[in-house]
Amino acid sequence: MTSSLDAFPAELFLEVVKYLTHHDLAQLMRVSHRLHQLIEPVVWTKIELHRFSFHEDNALVQLRQGEAALQRPYRRPANLLNRRETYWVDNLDRDQDVASTLFLNLFCQKTLVDRHRAEHLAGLVRWLCVPVNGWNANLGQGSNADKLDPWNALATLKNLEYLEISALWKSPDEVEPFKGGAQPLSKLQTLKLRGYIPAEFVRYACANPSTITELQLAILDAPIGSILCRERPNPPPPADPEDDEPEDFDQEVVAPRPLACLTPEIISQFTSLTHLYLCRPCDGPEPAEGYTDICDIYTSIKSDTRALKEWASLIRSTRSHLSQLTLDQRPVGNSTEPDATENAEFLEEYCNGPGYLRFVELVLPALLEDADWPALRRIRLFGFENETPGEKSHDLVGRLKEWFGDGVDVVNGRGRRIIMEDDTGEVQSGGDALDTCNSFDEEDEGETPLWQIREGSAWGDWSFGSVPRLA
Numbered sequence: 001m002t003s004s005l006d007a008f009p010a011e012l013f014l015e016v017v018k019y020l021t022h023h024d025l026a027q028l029m030r031v032s033h034r035l036h037q038l039i040e041p042v043v044w045t046k047i048e049l050h051r052f053s054f055h056e057d058n059a060l061v062q063l064r065q066g067e068a069a070l071q072r073p074y075r076r077p078a079n080l081l082n083r084r085e086t087y088w089v090d091n092l093d094r095d096q097d098v099a100s101t102l103f104l105n106l107f108c109q110k111t112l113v114d115r116h117r118a119e120h121l122a123g124l125v126r127w128l129c130v131p132v133n134g135w136n137a138n139l140g141q142g143s144n145a146d147k148l149d150p151w152n153a154l155a156t157l158k159n160l161e162y163l164e165i166s167a168l169w170k171s172p173d174e175v176e177p178f179k180g181g182a183q184p185l186s187k188l189q190t191l192k193l194r195g196y197i198p199a200e201f202v203r204y205a206c207a208n209p210s211t212i213t214e215l216q217l218a219i220l221d222a223p224i225g226s227i228l229c230r231e232r233p234n235p236p237p238p239a240d241p242e243d244d245e246p247e248d249f250d251q252e253v254v255a256p257r258p259l260a261c262l263t264p265e266i267i268s269q270f271t272s273l274t275h276l277y278l279c280r281p282c283d284g285p286e287p288a289e290g291y292t293d294i295c296d297i298y299t300s301i302k303s304d305t306r307a308l309k310e311w312a313s314l315i316r317s318t319r320s321h322l323s324q325l326t327l328d329q330r331p332v333g334n335s336t337e338p339d340a341t342e343n344a345e346f347l348e349e350y351c352n353g354p355g356y357l358r359f360v361e362l363v364l365p366a367l368l369e370d371a372d373w374p375a376l377r378r379i380r381l382f383g384f385e386n387e388t389p390g391e392k393s394h395d396l397v398g399r400l401k402e403w404f405g406d407g408v409d410v411v412n413g414r415g416r417r418i419i420m421e422d423d424t425g426e427v428q429s430g431g432d433a434l435d436t437c438n439s440f441d442e443e444d445e446g447e448t449p450l451w452q453i454r455e456g457s458a459w460g461d462w463s464f465g466s467v468p469r470l471a
Contacts, residue, residue, distance in 0.1 A: 054093070233424045334419070
């Protein structure tokens with residue numbers, strides 16, 4: 001029997017279903033072949049695989065409204081009971097990690113069920129935000145058959161226009177290496193990469209740089225574990241035979257390292273870029289009396305220098321058309337640091353350290369050179385300066401305001417620290433890929449964890465809950 005819904009004009013029907021939940025859409029797809037054909041692109045075109053309110057919860061205070069404005073197509077949870085409980089939010093994050101793995105498995109060669117169907121669905125995806133954390137209770141450890149393959153799966157989504165990835169560390173024993181995509185992401189306009197992402201995949205995602213208008217890079221190199229462990233986790237990479245002065249990673253604690261991996265050719269071709277966000281971990285100064293001693297953390301000056309030189313190159317290459325520039329540095333503390341300091345206290349003491357001074361030497365000249373910035377409207381700095389510049393401060397905010405004048409809004413934010421796991425060298429997970437549960441200040445936590453849901457409100461009052469999926 002033909003459904004009465006089949007009589008609806010397609011245009012009117014699509015206007016209605018854009019606001020339905022994922023569950024409702026899944027039910028409607030089963031009504032008839034025609035409805036399945038109409039609804040399938042609605043479900044697959046725009047996909048958000050983080051838990052609801054994830055990005056708004058983890059964004060810096062000054063960036064939250066911008067995150068909310070994206071109107072992400074979050075999936076609604078079954079209820080809001082106990083929404084203040086951390087364990088409840090953690091369970092949601094874990095569930096979304098599993099969902100992300102299952103989603104990517106649809107496009108993995110070794111788990112492929114129907115190649116033609118997979119290619120069809122991959123071609124529908126235009127907008128994707130996905131955690132690549134490798135959490136799947138059904139996957140074992142050790143054998144090649146159980147290895148995850150997220151990076152090669154992502155390369156099959158050839159029509160992506162928006163791609164956002166946050167990735168926790170997974171060792172080479174757990175993840176297949178990236179083999180390279182058959183073709184570049186020629187339609188990509190927005191690229192946001194955070195966490196432990198292979199350099200080969202980063203270069204692949206940036207292989208058609210002239211189409212990218214917004215770029216966020218907060219990428220970490222492979223972690224290096226402590227030499228004090230009986231079986232050293234995450235051993236250091238082999239030394240480069242062409243390096244005359246190889247680094248000595250036989251250290252008790254090795255800080256997370258920024259990853260610079262873009263080639264000069266790629267950097268020179270970001271001809272449409274208007275929004276640039278760059279983030280890196282860095283080292284702080286020697287601590288003052290009363291602060292936990294973090295000086296036993298080894299910082300790779302070579303990695304930091306490479307990252308800062310890449311920042312300077314990106315700034316010089318894009319300043320003729322850049323409208324918004326955000327720079328975010330995050331001083332690193334070890335796993336015991338939260339016992340001694342809060343985030344604000346830590347940053348007040350450590351923001352003007354050696355990493356800050358390297359920034360002043362290598363990147364600040366690119367900002368203050370005698371060059372035109374015809375489109376620039378805003379510069380945002382996080383983790384560089386206290387509200388009142390200290391003795392070691394170069395007053396970046398004041399100098400930038402003086403240089404660019406009233407036409408450019410220069411914003412100074414406190415930012416966040418990074419807390420690391422001393423044994424493994426990894427970022428201590430507790431939020432987004434570079435955030436930990438001890439990196440939030442009181443003003444960050446003044447809202448409920450699901451910050452836009454008011455007390456006693458129903459789902460209808462959720463300010464970003466009703467969102468067109470085919471914007």
